[in-house]
Amino acid sequence: MANSKYEYVKLFEQPDQLLPNTWVVVRIDGRGFTKFANKYNFEKPNDKRALDLMNAAARQVLIELPDITIAYGVSDEYSFVLHKTCTLFERRASKLVSTVVSTFTAYYIFLWSTYFPETPLTAPLPSFDSRAVCYPSLQNLRDYMSWRQVDCHINNLYNTTFWALIQLGGMSxxxxxxxxxVSLRSNGNGFSKDKNELLYSQFSINYNNEPEIYKKGSVVSRDYELVEPGTHNTASEGESMAELAAQPQSKTQAENDGKRRTKARVVIEHLDIIRDDFWDRRPWLLSNKP
Ligand code: DGT
Ligand code: MG
Ligand code: MG
Ligand code: MG
Ligand code: MG
Structure with missing residues (x-):
C-alpha cells in the first residue's frame, strides 16, 4: 500500500492475540433464539430439524477451517476448539471469532431451506454472537467440554419432563x-432420579430411550481410524511449546497434515465426551497429528 498522510490511523488498531500455548474455544450462540424458535414453531422441547441444521452449519465450519479439531453443539450454541499449538490468523481473537461466527451464520441461512423446506426465512434473519476463551491446560479444556455436555443433560431432562407435564399431562x-x-425441593438428593421416575410413572417414558442427539448433544470431528481403548495415554498433550520451538515442523509435514485434514470426512456424532474413552480412541484431537 502506498504511504499517505492518512496511514497513521493504522496505529489505532490494537493487537488482540490470544495467549499462546492455550486451547482456544470459540463459542457461538443464537441471538434471541427463544423468540426465533417461537416464530418458526420449533417443536418443544427439541426440534430435530433445528438441531440438524445447527449440526450441518457446524460441519461446514470444520470443512472450511481445517484448524478446528472438534466442535460440540447443544441447543442454539456451538463450541469450536482450536489446538493449543494452532497459529491460524496469528491467533488474533477478533479475526478468529468473526470468521467462525460469520461462516456458521452464512451456512445456517444457506442450509435453512434444506431443513425447513416449507417455511421460508423472513427478516429479522437469524444471527449469532461469538466469543473466544483460552484454556491453559488440557484438564481445563476437558472440563469445559464436560460442562457443556452436563448442561445439555440437565436442561434436556428438565425440558423433557416440563413439556411432558404440559403436552401429555395437560398442565399449564x-x-x-x-x-x-416442588419435586426438587422435596427431595434432598437425586434430582435427576426424581424426574426420571416422574417421566416413567406418569407417562411411561423411559428417559434412557430418548434420542442420543437430545441427551448428549452433537460432536463434530474428523473421522480417522479409531484407536483401541487402553493403547493410548490420555495424559499426553502433544509436544510442549519448547519442543515445538526447538524442532519447528517442516513445511512438507505441515502441508501433509493440512492435506490429511482436508481429505478426512467430517462426521456428526452423539457421544459421551466426558469420559476418557472418547478422547483415548481419538488421540489426534489432543496431539494435533491428523
Ligand atoms: P440470547 O442467547 O441471550 O440472545 O437469548 P436466547 O433466547 O437465544 O437464549 P439462550 O441462548 O439462553 O437459549 C436458547 C433458546 O433457544 C431457548 O429459549 C430454547 C431455544 N431453543 C433452542 N433449540 C430449540 C429447539 O430445538 N426447540 C425449541 N422449541 N426451542 C429451542
Ligand atoms: Mg445467552
Ligand atoms: Mg441464544
Ligand atoms: Mg444458548
Ligand atoms: Mg482482507
Missing part, C-alpha cells in the same frame, strides 16, 4: 414449573 406451564420446583 405455570403448573408444570411449580410441580418441578
Amino acid at each position: 406451564s405455570t403448573e408444570a414449573g411449580e410441580k418441578l420446583s
